[in-house]
Amino acid sequence: MPFYDYRCQTCRRRARLFFTYGEYDTAQPTCPHCHSSAMQRVIGRVALGKSEEARFDDMADDSLMAGLDEEDPRALGQFMRKMSREMGEDLGDEFHEVVDRLEKGESPDDIEAAMPELAGGESSFADDDFGM
Numbered sequence: 797m798p799f800y801d802y803r804c805q806t807c808r809r810r811a812r813l814f815f816t817y818g819e820y821d822t823a824q825p826t827c828p829h830c831h832s833s834a835m836q837r838v839i840g841r842v843a844l845g846k847s848e849e850a851r852f853d854d855m856a857d858d859s860l861m862a863g864l865d866e867e868d869p870r871a872l873g874q875f876m877r878k879m880s881r882e883m884g885e886d887l888g889d890e891f892h893e894v895v896d897r898l899e900k901g902e903s904p905d906d907i908e909a910a911m912p913e914l915a916g917g918e919s920s921f922a923d924d925d926f927g928m
């Protein structure tokens with residue numbers, strides 16, 4: 797069940813209220829502390845994180861991925877470059893070097909061999925750069 801954070805305008809305390817999506821449209825939130833109905837919705841970091849996650853899902857779903865030939869390093873390099881632009885984040889020198897090498901036509905295996913710091917595993921690369 798989704799929750800919504802509110803701040804009570806009367807007693808200034810925060811409250812987390814649970815509504816179903818259907819209820820939320822007509823809900824009259826009431827302060828659990830002083831029973832005031834002067835509740836103001838608080839948009840917190842949770843909501844922000846969710847929207848970024850949704851954006852990432854949208855990207856993965858869109859036709860971008862469908863046309864991707866993973867066997868073609870240049871296509872993969874362009875895809876990774878586009879991903880990083882969409883995310884609006886600088887993913888670091890290592891990422892750029894991988895993309896550059898892919899775009900020159902080097903295979904992911906060759907790149908991994910040439911960059912020992914990547915050999916530690918795909919996991920550290922994904923963790924650091926995509927925050928998963």
Ligand SMILES: [Zn+2]
Pocket residue numbers: 804805806807808809827828829830831832
């Ligand atoms: Zn209150």
